[in-house]
Amino acid sequence: MELKRRELIAAFLGSAVAASACRKRPPRAPVPGGLVDRVVDEGHRLRGGGLPRTAEAQPVDVLVVGAGAAGLSAAWRLAAAGVKDVRVLELDTEPGGTARSGKNAVSAYPWGAHYLPAPIEDKGPVMRLLREMGAVTGVDDGGQPLFDEELLVREPEERLFYRGEWYEGLYLRAGASEQDVAELERFEARMNAFAAARDGRGRKAFAVPTALSSDDAEWTALDKLTMARWMEAEGFRSPRLRWLVDYACRDDYGTTAEGVSAWAGIWYFAARQNGQGERSEGFLSWSEGNGRLVRQLVSSLPAGQVEPGVLVHSVEPGEGGCRVDAVEAGTGRPRAYRARQVVLACPRFVAAQVVVPWRQRRPEWMGAFQYGPWVVANLTLSEAPASYGFPLAWDNVFYESRSLGYVVATHQRLLQDERGPTVLTWYLPMAGLDVKAERQKVLSADYGEWEGLVMADLMAGHPGIAAIAQRLEVMRWGHAMVRPTPGLLWGPERQAAQESLGESLHFAHSDLGGLGLFEEANWFGVKAAERALKGLGRTVPSWL
Known part of the structure; x- marks a missing residue:
């Protein structure tokens, strides 16, 4: 058993962490918790095909598929242009994608992206969003934006x-x-x-x-x-x-x-x-990370416009728009829409399964896109952890580990000498070059194995952390973000992927920028929305 534990830790976190974790220590009770990702099985239903359809199709001006940062940015742009007949469909139970967040009695915390670098120029849609949030206080003498000090890390x-x-x-x-x-x-x-x-x-x-x-x-x-x-x-x-x-x-x-x-x-x-x-x-951050940006985008939309728990499985461009088929994730009941314009805000590997012409003939450029898996874990503690050396910071990194360490969800509100309860958000990118093998490793480990991995990593820097650990929740992201492999960013494949299909089907996602970042998702969401506005015959000034 000890050999297996050492091998597991070495495989995920490296030999240095394994050696440290397997030194003799007093036995500890496992931290209660569980795996909290929910959409893996539902998303894999796209591969099997054979999902039900219905003849009756609801008309809609614009249908946005996907309520991650890109889809919400598209809906935000459409709302600002006064388009009211918009539906946003999302497979998960809540919006946000990899920018989503959670909350417990101690704090809100991120489930993915946890900060936004403060923009250095006072222009573009991200700055517009930050102004809507009240995060911008002005500009300096050099024209650079100034931000609310409470939001700066x-x-x-x-x-x-x-x-x-x-x-x-x-x-x-x-x-x-x-x-x-x-x-x-x-x-x-x-x-x-x-x-x-x-x-x-x-x-x-x-x-x-x-x-x-x-x-x-x-x-x-x-x-x-x-x-x-x-x-x-x-x-x-x-x-x-x-x-x-x-x-x-x-x-x-x-x-x-x-x-x-x-x-x-x-x-x-x-x-x-x-x-x-x-x-x-510097960096703008909130306890919930970029979940705060998601919340702002959702708040800009009419109530009920974002509908969770809907799996879109077919988008077929045609005369005057697109037919979109979906099923309700909970009941399996089929739905259909006749949309004048569609913004498909999902990664390319999902689009390949959803866009009907691409199912029939996969675009040659599709193979250029690779997506790396990540694991994010939130550990609730009864008090801030003790450590030796430089004091607890916002971002805490282990030099000899393959993890990225952790961020402190309560950092913005706690003073350095306070030791109240907190939540640590731990990140592990599965960085191996074989993304399929890395994905299999992520999905094959159960909660007990992930609990052992997270605690082995954290105990190196905080030997007493097990005594104050209250709950651990683990989120596995099988296709967390696109990888900017050589040739992707400035090759013809990424440029081809950005093109609309006909006059009614437009694409939005951070992978179109080649980098899995909020700024890219926001940019391409707004860009797709403005293409949809043009398709509706509306002329508006661009936000880009």
Whole structure:
């Protein structure tokens, strides 16, 4: 049994965590909890086909399929344009997708994305949304937006656990050699230069969202090689710097520098700063993470417009619109719609099963899209955990683990010396290059195994955490986010995937931007909505 436990921990979290976890410790009681993901089985019904249909189709002006960040952004744009006959159908029991959140008696907490980098420019649909939320307080003398201080992540922001002690920041400076520090400084200078770079039309080489970036070959050629290969070619060999870059790729893209294009790897460090290493005002965060953005989008829509528990299985473009077939997830009762315009806000692998012409002939570009699995766990504690070294921060990372560590849901409201109850949100991107094998690992582990993995990881930095653990809930995301593999971001496949099918079927999802981020989902949701508005014969100023 002990050998199996060590092997399990090593397979998911690495040998260093396994060695630490399997040292002799007093026995502990398992933390009560369970697996909370619910849509895996329902979603897999799309593969089997044979779902029921009904002859009677309800007419609707615009049907939005999917209530993740992209679908809700599309509905938000349509509502602002005054389109009232809109339906939003969502398979899950609540909206949000990977930006959704949960809540218990202690705190709200994220089930996926947990922050939004503060935009460095005062334009675009994300800024419009933040203004609607009251998050923006003005602009500075340089024209950069200013944000409500209560929403900006307070200090300490980040810390790193290494060999028994916590250290400030995400770069391991303790024990760093002169060569390590010199490489870090040279790397930062290169990233600053990339951030400041502009093309002949004044476009940033690396911009947010990716659609605003320069398409000059000088920059897009970086998409053809991996970030790891670029680092090697540039002479960046410091293990500490390589760890930092690997962490960045796992954090935003769910895989290592070996699986991410150099353009995407550089984008992480360059797109959200001003060319001098400054990230505007930092990060915007809420206890529920990006669930707060979801809540704002939903609140902008008429009551009842978002309908959960509906599995859309067929979208067929035709004369004057699309026929859409669905079943109620709970009852299996069939539904049908005749929509003048459709926004299909789901990832490409789902669209391949839903769009009727694509079921009959799969587009050649579909194979370019890969999706990495993630696991997110929320652990409720009776008090904040004790630790040795730098104090508890918002983001807490384990240097020798394959996890991303955890964020503290109550960080914004707790003072450093308070030790009240809290919720830790733990993240594990399954970063292996074989996404099918990684997905199988995620779905094959039961709650008891996940409980052991989460606690093994956390106990390394907090030996007494088991005594204050109250409940653990685990969410498995089988296809959490698209991976920006070499060639995807600036290859023809992603561009082809963005095109509408006929005049009535439009697509929206973060994967169309090649990065699984809120800014991309929001951009493509608004873009698809504006195409639908054009299809309805409405002329409106663009928000993009």
